[in-house]
Amino acid sequence: xxxxxRISNISKIYPGCIANDNVSLQFKSGKIYALLGExxxxxxxxxxxxxxxxxxxxxxxFLNEKNLKLSSPLDAKKNKIGMVFQHFNLFETLSVFENxxxxxxxxxxxxxxxxxxxxxxYNFSIDLDVPVLNxxxxxxxxxxxxxxxxxxxxxxxxxEPTSVLTEQxxxxxxxxxxxxxxxxxxxxxxxxxxxxxxxxxxxxxxxRKGKVVSVSQTQNEKxxxxxxxxxxxxxxxxxxxxxxxxxxxEIFKVKHLNFYxxxxxxxxxxxxxxxxxxxxxxxxxxxxGNGQNELFQILSGEIITPNTSIIFRNKEIAKLNPKQRREYxxxxxxxxxxxxxxxxxxxxxxxxxxxxxxxxxxFEKGLxxxxxxxxxxxxxxxxxxxxxxxxxxxxxxxSGGNLQKLILGRELITAPELLICYNPTWxxxxxxxxxxxxxxxxxxxxxxxTILISTDTEELLKLSDRIAVIYKGKLSKIMSSEEVTPxxxxxxxxxxxxx
Amino acid sequence: xxxxISFIGILIGSIMASSxxxxxxxxxxxxxxxxxxxxxxxxxMMIIGAISGFALMVITDNLFxxxxxxxxxxVIISLIFGFxxxxxxxxxxxxxxxxxxxxxxxxxxxxKNFVGIPGKEFPILFSSLRESIPFFGPIxxxxxxxxxxxxxxxxxxxxxLKKTKLGLVVRAVGDSPVSASNQGINVIxxxxxxxxxxxxxxxxxxxxxxxxxxxxxxxxMTAGRGxxxxxxxxxxxxxxxxxxxxALIFGGITILQLHMQAIGFRIPVxxxxxxxYLMTIIVLVVISRDSRKIKLNTPTSLGRIFYxxx
Numbered sequence: 072x073x074x075x076x077r078i079s080n081i082s083k084i085y086p087g088c089i090a091n092d093n094v095s096l097q098f099k100s101g102k103i104y105a106l107l108g109e110x111x112x113x114x115x116x117x118x119x120x121x122x123x124x125x126x127x128x129x130x131x132x133f134l135n136e137k138n139l140k141l142s143s144p145l146d147a148k149k150n151k152i153g154m155v156f157q158h159f160n161l162f163e164t165l166s167v168f169e170n171x172x173x174x175x176x177x178x179x180x181x182x183x184x185x186x187x188x189x190x191x192x193y194n195f196s197i198d199l200d201v202p203v204l205n206x207x208x209x210x211x212x213x214x215x216x217x218x219x220x221x222x223x224x225x226x227x228x229x230x231e232p233t234s235v236l237t238e239q240x241x242x243x244x245x246x247x248x249x250x251x252x253x254x255x256x257x258x259x260x261x262x263x264x265x266x267x268x269x270x271x272x273x274x275x276x277x278x279r280k281g282k283v284v285s286v287s288q289t290q291n292e293k294x295x296x297x298x299x300x301x302x303x304x305x306x307x308x309x310x311x312x313x314x315x316x317x318x319x320x321e322i323f324k325v326k327h328l329n330f331y332x333x334x335x336x337x338x339x340x341x342x343x344x345x346x347x348x349x350x351x352x353x354x355x356x357x358x359x360g361n362g363q364n365e366l367f368q369i370l371s372g373e374i375i376t377p378n379t380s381i382i383f384r385n386k387e388i389a390k391l392n393p394k395q396r397r398e399y400x401x402x403x404x405x406x407x408x409x410x411x412x413x414x415x416x417x418x419x420x421x422x423x424x425x426x427x428x429x430x431x432x433x434f435e436k437g438l439x440x441x442x443x444x445x446x447x448x449x450x451x452x453x454x455x456x457x458x459x460x461x462x463x464x465x466x467x468x469x470s471g472g473n474l475q476k477l478i479l480g481r482e483l484i485t486a487p488e489l490l491i492c493y494n495p496t497w498x499x500x501x502x503x504x505x506x507x508x509x510x511x512x513x514x515x516x517x518x519x520x521t522i523l524i525s526t527d528t529e530e531l532l533k534l535s536d537r538i539a540v541i542y543k544g545k546l547s548k549i550m551s552s553e554e555v556t557p558x559x560x561x562x563x564x565x566x567x568x569x570x
Numbered sequence: 571x572x573x574x575i576s577f578i579g580i581l582i583g584s585i586m587a588s589s590x591x592x593x594x595x596x597x598x599x600x601x602x603x604x605x606x607x608x609x610x611x612x613x614x615m616m617i618i619g620a621i622s623g624f625a626l627m628v629i630t631d632n633l634f635x636x637x638x639x640x641x642x643x644x645v646i647i648s649l650i651f652g653f654x655x656x657x658x659x660x661x662x663x664x665x666x667x668x669x670x671x672x673x674x675x676x677x678x679x680x681x682k683n684f685v686g687i688p689g690k691e692f693p694i695l696f697s698s699l700r701e702s703i704p705f706f707g708p709i710x711x712x713x714x715x716x717x718x719x720x721x722x723x724x725x726x727x728x729x730x731l732k733k734t735k736l737g738l739v740v741r742a743v744g745d746s747p748v749s750a751s752n753q754g755i756n757v758i759x760x761x762x763x764x765x766x767x768x769x770x771x772x773x774x775x776x777x778x779x780x781x782x783x784x785x786x787x788x789x790x791m792t793a794g795r796g797x798x799x800x801x802x803x804x805x806x807x808x809x810x811x812x813x814x815x816x817a818l819i820f821g822g823i824t825i826l827q828l829h830m831q832a833i834g835f836r837i838p839v840x841x842x843x844x845x846x847y848l849m850t851i852i853v854l855v856v857i858s859r860d861s862r863k864i865k866l867n868t869p870t871s872l873g874r875i876f877y878x879x880x
Contacts, residue, residue, distance in 0.1 A: 124752055145754035160749035162742045164866045172735075173742050174753050202866055 074100035074135060074225040074257045081130035083116050090116035091127065092281040100225070100257040103248060105268040105289070108278035109301055109500035110470045114261045115157070117278075118228050121259075122154035123147035134225070148174070153219030157231040157261075159211050161203045167214055168199040171221065182221075189220050193247050209240030216247070227251060228259045233267060234498060245271050263301070263500045265294045279303050302502045322520050323347040323489055326380040330365050330544075338362035340369070340544040347489065350518040352511070354535030354552070358564050359526045362544040364406070367493045367524055371403045372396045384488060397426070402487035404478055406494045408471065412478045415467035419459075419477065420448040422466050426481050447484070455480035456506065472503025479510060490514060493524040508534060528560050542566050575705050581825065583708040587783060589821030590720040591616065591775040591792075595799035596806075596813045597723045598771025603803055604731065605764035606744040606871035610666025611651050613796025614673030615644045615769050619776025621677040624787040625684055633692060637716070637777055644773020645766050647673055652765040655875070656758050662873045670796070678789050689785025714782050716774065723771075724810040731810070740764060744869030747876040757876055772796070798847075805854035808867040812857060820850040 076098040083091040090113045098104050108114045119125045121132065123141040132139045139150055147154065161170050168183070175182050183199070190196060195217065197210050206214070212232060219227055229248070233241045248271065252258050260272055268275050269289055277285045277300045285300050323346060330340035340362050347353045357363055368374040370381075372393040381389040388396055393403065405411035413422045424433050424444045433444050448462040455476045459469070466474060475495060482490060495511070496504040511534055514521055525531050531538055531552075538555050540547040540563035547563050559569050595612050602609050623640030627633060651669050654660045692714050694700075700712030731737040739760060743750045747757045775795075780787055798820060806812035823846040831842055858864060 122752075143754060144752050148754055154752075156752070160746070160752045162745040162749060164745045164868070164870060165738070165741060169738055169742075173738055173755075204865070 076226055076257060077133040079131045079133065081120060081127045083120065083127050089281045094283055096276055096283060098257055098259060100255050102273040103252050103258045103260055103271055105272035105275040106259060106261045106278065107263065107268055107275055107297060107301055109263055109502060110472065112278040113281040114278055115230060118154065118230050118261055121152060121228060148222060151222065151225040153222060153224035153226065154228045155212065155215045155219060155230065155232060157234060159215055161211055161214060163204040164202055166200050166202050167197055170203055170214055171218055185221060186217065189217055193250060208235040224256060226257045230261045233264065265297045268297060277301055298501050319348040319350065321346045322349050322384060324382040328369060328376065328379045330369060330376050338365055338544045340365055343546045345539065345546065345549060347520045347522060349520060350515050351536045352515050352521045352523055352534055354531040354538040355524045355541055356528060356531050356538055356560050356564060357526065357541040361541050363493060363524050363541060367405060370491050400488040402482035402490045404482055404492035404495055406497060408474050408478060413466050413474060416465060418463050418465055420445045420462040423448040423451060423481050451477065451480035451484055472499045475499060475507060479507065489520045491522045494526060496530060528557050532557065540564055579705040579708040585822045585825050587717060588825055589817040590717050591778050591795050592799050592802060592817035592820060593720045593723060593814060594775035594778065595772045595796060596802045596817060597727050597810060598768040599799060600727060600803050600808060600810055600813060601740065602764045602768035603872055604744045604808060604869050605740050605761050606747060606869050607655065607761050607765055608662040608873035609651055609765060609768055610663060610800065611669030612772050612800050613792055614670035615647045615772035616776035616792045616796045617677040618647050618673045619644045619773030620780040620791055621681045621787060623777030624780040625680065627690055627781060628684060628687055636781060640777030641770040641773040644769040648765050648769025652762045656761055659875050659877055674790060681787050681789060684787040689781065692782045716778050716782060724814040727810040744871055747871050751878055805851055807858040807864045808869065812854060816850050816854045819853050820846050823849050
């Protein structure tokens with residue numbers, strides 16, 4: 072039976088923010104629908120309303136012309152609306168089977184039979200009796216999907232499902248979703264990744280600031296047109312002028328960097344040697360988990376390795392800790408914004424103060440000079456166009472993009488000679504990515520250097536002057552980015568060799 | 571010194587009796603904590619159970635009413651905690667501490683007129699078998715019904731948590747209340763039930779002290795057992811069977827060191843008094859070393875306030 076889901080004039084207002092402003096949309100089974108928008112555009116609010124987690128202030132939802140009252144997640148379940156959340160809604164310490172059986176109405180035996188049927192049908196295979204915390208992100212997502220499938224859903228909503236998946240897992244997911252769609256399940260796919268929309272979905276609705284700004288067939292769209300709709304303005308194309316001059320000074324030089332760890336989850340690094348020139352961006356490509364984490368921590372001084380020589384501005388700094396390295400005008404932007412770069416529970420100005428220097432006088436005789444820190448923070452917020460001017464705001468309430476701008480701002484306002492960043496645009500939307508990229512290019516224009524460790528090849532090709540690939544803790548030879556192509560990088564990242 | 575076999579039997583029997591309140595209170599608290607609620611009011615709920623059980627016994631002269639009443643009074647005290655933490659979203663730790671302080675005061679006030687009144691003998695089961703079988707007699711027979719219940723409780727708790735649907739729901743709520751709520755589970759209701767159950771068990775543990783173990787009312791007669799029960803739950807890494815082991819070790823060493831003091835061992839009394847605490851912690855830490863198991867048994871959301879998105 073065909074399914075027809077209609078959302079009519081939904082509004083949801085939070086204090087100080089209109090999350091959904093009169094949203095109306097229509098979906099029919101047999102197609103995959105994309106709901107596209109930047110972080111904070113109101114997509115998640117809409118799907119939370121559809122799944123009964125929150126109730127709208129206004130508006131109605133119709134399923135096959137029946138007016139649904141969705142006042143709790145149970146109502147959504149009863150009406151066969153399944154939902155896979157961005158942050159998994161699983162019980163980590165319970166086994167896979169317990170997770171699946173918690174809301175089942177049948178007995179355990181017949182449930183196992185049904186789960187195995189689903190496994191066979193869609194080529195899934197997961198050990199049912201291991202605790203969920205032992206699963207990979209892709210497997211966890213499958214558990215979520217199976218949980219929905221067990222209730223034979225009419226509608227399946229996927230909220231940013233690929234943000235935690237590897238490329239392989241993403242492909243598998245797409246194959247499954249297309250199968251579900253063929254079987255008559257209506258699929259709503261929420262994302263901010265443009266390419267996924269084009270490769271997977273049939274129809275796309277774009278949301279911006281709580282409103283639906285466009286509904287169209289994906290075949291009529293391109294990455295650029297969708298991006299412009301999503302951001303609401305023409306995005307400037309960014310491409311850096313590659314700048315390799317042989318006679319510039321080497322500002323940073325690493326020799327004999329070796330790292331050995333007993334922890335099976337860490338990667339050993341084998342004899343890395345490289346240098347960075349003044350005003351240059353050195354890109355380090357690689358699939359995540361090939362030693363980038365360890366490399367970043369060694370470069371920033373979190374890990375000190377013996378017998379390594381790191382020369383920075385003609386001084387040996389290999390034995391210095393991060394704070395001492397900062398005093399020599401190095402700056403760092405780690406991958407994990409929430410837990411490594413900033414403390415989410417602290418206010419913005421407190422996070423700024425964490426990065427304190429002798430010269431900045433944030434502390435006097437052991438007391439906090441609040442006024443000075445706040446002035447300094449305000450300058451960062453305005454210089455780096457963070458979307459708030461309230462330095463008292465807790466950092467956790469900043470979106471990913473704004474938090475990254477704040478972190479970069481904090482690092483850059485001291486005019487460092489070298490910035491080392493690791494996946495600076497991870498999980499951000501197009502607008503924020505563009506801003507960060509422009510900022511990083513600007514640094515190089517000012518004759519300051521950067522080391523960009525990134526898993527995003529496109530970003531590396533856009534920003535780097537020279538690129539090396541890290542694979543299983545070993546660094547490839549360093550290439551000028553004029554001679555590098557995405558294909559070459561791909562081969563090296565997969566462990567192959569070129570020429 | 572008569573270390574004959576029947577003496578050892580009697581000794582073991584008395585060790586079992588002394589560990590009953592710990593087993594009851596800790597098993598109750600274990601369920602509460604497994605749902606993600608940290609109730610530090612165990613000592614308070616126990617002392618209220620002790621005084622209300624004793625008072626009801628004196629007033630009604632009916633032990634059944636006294637036992638049931640003590641459990642109900644534990645429930646009422648825990649209801650205050652539940653209302654504050656689940657409905658008014660107060661901090662679990664502070665609320666639990668306040669509850670204990672409040673309850674100790676309240677019990678002293680209520681118990682003023684009951685000091686010095688002798689208790690009533692609590693019926694014991696199979697008393698003839700106790701005398702007729704050497705060694706095993708005093709261990710297995712001649713105890714109150716509450717003791718048999720207490721020793722069955724950790725196994726029942728284990729079965730409940732691992733094998734039943736409701737147990738699964740309790741663990742799920744303790745693991746991730748947000749996910750549970752999104753699955754349509756009424757998190758607040760589940761947590762209320764677990765808090766009230768914990769209250770009932772603590773009330774019963776208190777009544778065991780004032781009606782059976784030392785049948786009388788003395789101010790502050792729980793003497794820190796509630797805190798030991800709380801510590802047992804944590805050191806037993808939320809496993810009911812390990813709670814039982816811990817309670818027995820604590821009870822055992824308490825009794826043994828009393829005997830040692832009586833015999834006059836040349837070890838400082840202070841050290842002997844501290845021994846049960848030290849040994850219980852050491853043993854439980856040693857048997858709970860498996861970090862993977864700890865992770866699986868620990869209620870991830872313990873002590874965190876949950877509220878529903880609107």
